[in-house]
Each structure stands twice: as C-alpha cells, then as structure tokens.
Amino acid sequence: MTLQIAIVGSGPAGYYTAEAAQKLNGGDVRIDIIDRLPTPFGLIRAGVAPDHQSIKAVSRRYEKTALSDNVRFAGNVPVGDGGIAIEDLLGLYDAVVLATGAPTDRPLGVPGENLPGVLGSAAFVGWYNGHPDFADLAPPLESEAVVVVGNGNVAIDCARILAKLPEEFEGADIVQHAVDALAVSQVKCIRIVGRRGPHQVSFTPKEVGEMGELVRATPIVDPAAFPPVEDDEALEPGLRKVVTALRGFAAAGPDLEKPVRVHFDFFLRPVAVLGEGRVEALRLERTRLVDGRAEGTGEMLDIPCGMVVSCIGYRTLPIAGVPYDERGGRFVNDEGRISPGLYCVGWARRGATGTIGTNRPDGFAISELIASQVTSSGKAGRAGLDALAAEKGIDIVTFRDWQKIDAAEVARARGGAPREKFVLVDDMMSAARS
Structure with missing residues (x-):
C-alpha cells in the first residue's frame, strides 16, 4: 500500500522533506504539502529580502518537487484553530510533519515594548515583502531616527531596506505599498544595536558589503569597538571578512x-522603550564581555527614536493538540518525533537557527525517521483531506492554481520588478480561480 504523508508548511523545510520522502519511498508515497496561504514557499516568498533575488531562485527546485505526480500543494488550508485539526490529519495520513517554521517574533522582554512604533522583524519584513498578515502595518517612517535591535542578517536587511532609495529596488520584488512609503520616509539615522562586539556578530560578508554600496546612506562604526587587530586571525574565515569590512567602515x-x-553600535542592550503613547526613545545599558557573554555595566544611555525594529529571533506558533516548548519557541520533540505518527522539521523542530540550506539535511533526517517508524495502513490520505475540506467549506488551492496567481503577479509588475505580489488573500483567490 502507498504511504500517505501530510507536511504542514510549504517553506524550505517542507519541500526538502517532501523531496527526501520521494527519494526514500519512490512511487510508494503520496505527499500533501499543506499551507494556510494560497501561495507556497514560505520564508522564500515572505522572509528573504526582496533585493536578494538570487536566494529566492531556490524556489525553482521546490517547484520541480511540487509538480511531481505524487506530491500536491494544498494551499488556503488552515491547520489548528478554525481549520483542520491535528487529530484529523493523523486520522487521514500515516505520518504528519509540521514544517511551519517560526513566523512570529521573540519578544524584546522589556518595559514599553508594546508601545506603537515597536515592530518585530517578522512584521516589518512581512510588510515590505507583501505578507497578507502585515499589509496594513504602516511603520512610522515620518520619524528621523530608527533603532534596529540585533546583530544578524535580518537586522542588517531591515536597516538596508530603510536606507535605500526607490530606484535602488530595481529588480526587487518589494511590494508597491512599501516602495511608496519608503519614497517619502523621513528616516535619516538608523542604529543597528548589538549587545556584544564585532567579533560576535552573525552578519555574513555579502550583507555587510552591501552597506558600503548604498546611494544615500553611509555606514559608521566606532573604531574603539574593536579588539586588537591581531585577534581577528582566530576568527573563522567568513566572520573575519565581516570584521575586516566593519574595520574598513570605521577607518x-x-x-x-x-x-x-547607519550606525553599527556595539556593547549595548535594550532595557526599556520610553514614550507617552508612542516610541520616543530606547533606553540601553552598556555591556562588556565576560567569558563571551554580554554583562551589563549599569551605565545607561537613551537614544531618541520614533521606531524600534526588534530582530532578536523567531518563535513557532503553537498548534492545538501539539506539545509546545514555550522557552524554546518550538514544538517539544525527540530528534523530530513528537508522538506516534507526528513529526516536526526545520525551525519548528530545532528553533530559528541555521540557513535555508540547513533544512535540507534536516528534511532527509526526518524522512529517514518516518521510513524507519511508519508503514502504510490504508488511510484515506488526500481523498480524506478533500472530503474534510469540502465539509468545512475550505477551498483548496493547488500548485496549478498557484501558477495562475504567479502569472498574474508577473503580469502586473512595475517596470524592472519581477512581480507585484498580491497582498490580500481575496485577490490571490480571485487570480487562482480566474
């Protein structure tokens, strides 16, 4: 009998898991890749910076998997509250894999973080990438000063997008509402704040190098933030390139x-967001390194700003019926196994760490685990999902339907852009059913 697998989430982890399951099981497997949105590719579509099109090109690999005879994309299908319950999926499939990623922001955890003007990076990135959940975000770009908290690539992406002119987005799939808002932005000062020093950043060389190529923005680094230059020799090559670039900005x-x-401010950690009714400043404590960890010194600094973008990590959304690790922001699992027949992969399994490519070996490991633990039991699989969706009034979007959405987005692109994304689910559905 054919093994029936449901994968919840159509981002990199989901598609790499489907690809691996195909290779391990040949034609004796049927896979449904389920997503709550009518559009596939998850982080590739809504998380990768719109001016990094070469990274987004990995979706072509996923498309090959999606168009296989034994794989189906089932979009516009919510799982959990108000949608298909996990127990329903377990009744329909031999194995269910949660590949839902980590779509929500880890909280700053300081007083005032709920003031208007404090944005998580998932929200801000989703806004300029056209994610339906954040289409109405309206960041306060009338503010002259913005603080970006974090020392990873997401932080530097947010700073770069804020610093660019509209003409610098040629060839990018940034959505029109973001281009229009950024065109009239009053932001003149962007501070990228990290609690440790240049030797502890998580930037990659490409992202740092781009900061030196901006038309209207100049990077600023305090030379006093660096350890002795001879200490750079002990760094791994990629980080050494990053530090060399930062030293170049300082010099x-x-x-x-x-x-x-664009200031790179090191050895500072947020302790409070200040303001009456909106963000007016961010209070920071100066830090020092003790055994590689940032330790507060007690010295405080208030930086006036009208917007704070927190880029300190992501969390997986809980799903009813699935044990959840509140501290880790992921599902409770043992090397990917949650319970009999239920698995998780990618950020939903290990937390928001690693790159897009990290999900490939992860997907193969989970597929091998399923192959060793699960056998076909004659469950309804796809036919059962279709019947349940019809009963609940859920209109399933297939990959062929997505291709209609894709074609419509390409057709409505502004000059120089690869597409103009629909930011409303209703518009996506209209295109899918055209």
Whole structure:
C-alpha cells in the first residue's frame, strides 16, 4: 500500500522533506504539502529580502518537487484553530510533519515594548515583502531616527531596506505599498544595536558589503569597538571578512555627502522603550564581555527614536493538540518525533537557527525517521483531506492554481520588478480561480 504523508508548511523545510520522502519511498508515497496561504514557499516568498533575488531562485527546485505526480500543494488550508485539526490529519495520513517554521517574533522582554512604533522583524519584513498578515502595518517612517535591535542578517536587511532609495529596488520584488512609503520616509539615522562586539556578530560578508554600496546612506562604526587587530586571525574565515569590512567602515569614517547615517553600535542592550503613547526613545545599558557573554555595566544611555525594529529571533506558533516548548519557541520533540505518527522539521523542530540550506539535511533526517517508524495502513490520505475540506467549506488551492496567481503577479509588475505580489488573500483567490 502507498504511504500517505501530510507536511504542514510549504517553506524550505517542507519541500526538502517532501523531496527526501520521494527519494526514500519512490512511487510508494503520496505527499500533501499543506499551507494556510494560497501561495507556497514560505520564508522564500515572505522572509528573504526582496533585493536578494538570487536566494529566492531556490524556489525553482521546490517547484520541480511540487509538480511531481505524487506530491500536491494544498494551499488556503488552515491547520489548528478554525481549520483542520491535528487529530484529523493523523486520522487521514500515516505520518504528519509540521514544517511551519517560526513566523512570529521573540519578544524584546522589556518595559514599553508594546508601545506603537515597536515592530518585530517578522512584521516589518512581512510588510515590505507583501505578507497578507502585515499589509496594513504602516511603520512610522515620518520619524528621523530608527533603532534596529540585533546583530544578524535580518537586522542588517531591515536597516538596508530603510536606507535605500526607490530606484535602488530595481529588480526587487518589494511590494508597491512599501516602495511608496519608503519614497517619502523621513528616516535619516538608523542604529543597528548589538549587545556584544564585532567579533560576535552573525552578519555574513555579502550583507555587510552591501552597506558600503548604498546611494544615500553611509555606514559608521566606532573604531574603539574593536579588539586588537591581531585577534581577528582566530576568527573563522567568513566572520573575519565581516570584521575586516566593519574595520574598513570605521577607518573610512562617514561620507559627509550622504544624508542617511547607519550606525553599527556595539556593547549595548535594550532595557526599556520610553514614550507617552508612542516610541520616543530606547533606553540601553552598556555591556562588556565576560567569558563571551554580554554583562551589563549599569551605565545607561537613551537614544531618541520614533521606531524600534526588534530582530532578536523567531518563535513557532503553537498548534492545538501539539506539545509546545514555550522557552524554546518550538514544538517539544525527540530528534523530530513528537508522538506516534507526528513529526516536526526545520525551525519548528530545532528553533530559528541555521540557513535555508540547513533544512535540507534536516528534511532527509526526518524522512529517514518516518521510513524507519511508519508503514502504510490504508488511510484515506488526500481523498480524506478533500472530503474534510469540502465539509468545512475550505477551498483548496493547488500548485496549478498557484501558477495562475504567479502569472498574474508577473503580469502586473512595475517596470524592472519581477512581480507585484498580491497582498490580500481575496485577490490571490480571485487570480487562482480566474
């Protein structure tokens, strides 16, 4: 009998798991990749920076898997509250894999973090990438100063998008509402704040290098933030390139002809967001390194700003009926196994760590685990999902339907852009049913 597998989530972890399950089981498997949105690819579509199109090109690999005879994309299908319950999926499939990623922000955890003007990176990135959940975000870009908290690539992406002119987005799939808002932005000062130093950043060389190529923005780094230059030799090669670039910014000083300043501020951690009814400043404590960890010194600094973007990590959304690790922000699991027939993969399994490519070996490991623990039991699989969806009034979007949405987005692209995304689910569904 054919093994029936449901994968919840159509991002990199989901598609790599489907690809691995195909290779391990040949034609004796049927896979449904379920997503609550009518559009596939998860993080690739809504998380990767819109001006990094070469990274988004990995979706072509997922498309090959999606168009296989024994794989189906089932979009517009919510799982959990108000949708298909986990216990229903377990009754329909031999194995259910949660590949839902980590779509929500880890909280800053400081007083005032709920003030208007404090945005998580998932929300801000989702806004400029056209995610339906964040289409109405309206970041306060009338503010002259913005603080971006975090020292990873997401933080540097947010700073770069804030610093760019509209013409610098040629070839990017940033949505029109974001381009229009950024065109009239009053932001002149962007501070990227990290609690440790240059040797502990998680930037990659490409992202740091791009900060030196912006038309109207100049990067600024305090030379005093660095340890002795000979200490750089002990760094791994990628981080050494990053630190070398940061040292270059420090040595060059600001380009006085550029009106926007992007400061890399090290050894600072947020302790409170200040303001009456909205963000007015971020209070930070100076830190020092003790055995590689940031330790507060008690010295405080208030940075005036009208917007704070928190880029300190992500959490998986809980699903009813699935044990959840509140501290880790992921599902409770043993090497990917949650309970009999129920598994998790990618960020939903290990937390929000690693790159897109990290999900490939993860997907193969989970598929091998399923192959060793699960056998076909004659469950209804796809036919059962279709019947249950019809009963609940859920209109399933297939990959062929997605291709209609894709074609419509490409057709409505502004000059120089690869597409203009629909940001409303109703518009996506209209295109899918055209």
